[in-house]
Amino acid sequence: MLMARKCCKNYCIPRKLTKEEIVQCRKAFQDLTEEDKRSLIVNFCKLSQFHRNGRRHYSFRVNGKDVCRTAWLRANSVSATTWVKIVDENFAIFFLT
DSSP states (O other), X not given: OGGGXXXXXXXXXXXXXXXXXHHHHHHHHHTSOHHHHHHXXXXXXXXXXXXXXXXXXXXXXXXXXEEOHHHHHHHHTOOHHHHHHHHHHTHHHHHHO
């Protein structure tokens, strides 16, 4: 089901990621504590952000492959709501470090 769902116009999930890669990614993320999950997302944001035209953007990668945000969230089993909440809560960290 996950492999058939469209993530973006480039179809990152079915074209770039295998089912095994997604299962492995999800397992690794789900094995973390809630605090470690939050830290992983915060660190990911700090390390993968860049700015263009005065806006912040992120480079999303799964197993070394560039993917869209939706594919990254689905591969890690993170909801968009959780992503936005964590990014918003840590806004100052991203711009002051």
